[in-house]
Amino acid sequence: MRVRRRSAIALLALAALAAAVAWAATELTPFGTPSGPADAVVRTLVHERHAANTVNGVTYDLRGLDTLGEELILFVAALGSAVLLRHGRGERDAGERAEARPSGRTADALRAAGAALVGPLVVLGVYVVVHGHLSPGGGFQGGVILAAGLLLVYAAGQVAMLERVEPRALVEVAEASGALAFALVAIGGLVFAGAALANFLPFGTTGNLLSAGTIPVLSVAVGVEVTGAVALILTELLDQTLLAGSA
Amino acid sequence: MTVLPYLVAGWLLVVGLWGVITSRQLVHQVVCLTVVQSSTYVLLLAVGYRTGGYAPIVSSSVPPSSPFVDPIVQALALTDVVVEATVVAVLLALTVQAHKRFGTADPDRLGELSG
Incomplete structure (x- = not known):
């Protein structure tokens, strides 16, 4: 009963919201003709x-x-999700977690494909991170690809291996140092160029790998940070699965 | 239809909210929230799209003084995606803890066992 009453109220409210949104849509700039200074921004940046x-x-x-x-x-x-998930995990150590997952469950094809794809995926991730100022991609996108490479190790069923290639401490250090590097570049702008995050490195030639001043540096810093953060979140959530499986 | 993309964004917003309100499972509720957030991507990209414009990635194959799609809203969409990922991570962590404490993932029954 309570659910039905709530649904009725929600229907009314959402109908009103939908009408308001539809009305607002007619007042926006017509699709395909943006009013922002897109061309000026592109030319300034290039x-x-x-x-x-x-x-x-x-x-x-x-x-x-x-x-x-x-x-x-x-x-x-x-950090927050790690703290939330670690709460109450108790004294289980890495060895126990590694044993918790029965190793026979993973299909051989998945193991082989996973192991074969880890290398190319890491290369792709690094490529996307360092070419952020030249081609589609950048630190955020490449960082997620790199973290996905670590997830692939897990998908291949080698949890014990995951503990080896991805020690918890290293992930945390990567996350923190990425954030720190970004902050240091920001302060570097303050020191060398007079404003936080102002460009203080030589610009080079447009289109070269080493160009665009601080942009690729920041991209790499973000890449390291995102890899660490996503890997940390994934391992903490995976630990929960392993604990549930062993309980 | 020059308003169709905006209406798609509005539809995603409303449908996602309906899912959040009526959901009976916390993980499902988090997924519904991502539907709500994806409406903002559609809106941002629609606002910056230009008919016949080039992608704002300049190379030698792009003729000079050609029109470009707005890069600012695309950067905003990137920020949006990152924020969504973080929100989902924290919410899923909370879901795991809520399930541990109450033994259920039904948002309507979460408080029942505590008293």
Whole structure:
């Protein structure tokens, strides 16, 4: 009864919201004709910052300070979920966790494919991270790919191996040092160029790997941080699965 | 239809909220929340799209002085995705703990066992 009454109220409220949204949509700029200064932004980033991928130019240069905040959100969220999930886990150690999952359950095909794909995936991740200022990608995207490589090790059923290639302490250090590196570059801008996150490195030639000043540096810092944060979240959630399986 | 993408965003928002309100399972509820958030991606990308515009990644194959799709909203969408991922991570962690404590993942029954 309570559920039905709640659904009725929700229907009314959502119908009103839908009407308001539809009304607002008619007042927006017509689709396909943006009113923002897109061309000016693109030209500024290409000619003054030498960044070919202007989306990352916006992320790591024009909105660099926001990205610092965004990175800290990710840092704190990864830390928060780790704290939440570790609470009450007790004194189980890594060895017990590694044994908790019956190793015979994983199919051989999955093991083989997983093991074969880890290498290419890590290479792809590193490529996406360091080419953030040139082609689609960047620190956030590449970091997630790198963390997915670690997940692949798990999918291949080698939890004991996961503990070896991905020691908990290293993941945490990667997360923290990525965030720290971003903050240091921000302070470097303050020291060498007079404003936080201002570009203080040589710009080089547009299109070269070493170009666009601090943008690739920040991209790599974010890549390290995201890899650490996502890997931390994934391992903490996987630990829960393992604990549930062994209980 | 020049408003269709905006209406798609609105539809995702409303449908996602309906899911959040009526959900009987916490994980399902978190997924519904991601549907709500995906409406913002559609809105952001629709606002910045330009008919016939180039992707804002400049290379030698792009003619100079050509029109570009707005890179600012695309960067905002990236921020949006990251924030969604973090929110989902924390919510899933909370879900795991709630299930441990109450033995159920039904949001309506979470408080029942505590008293």
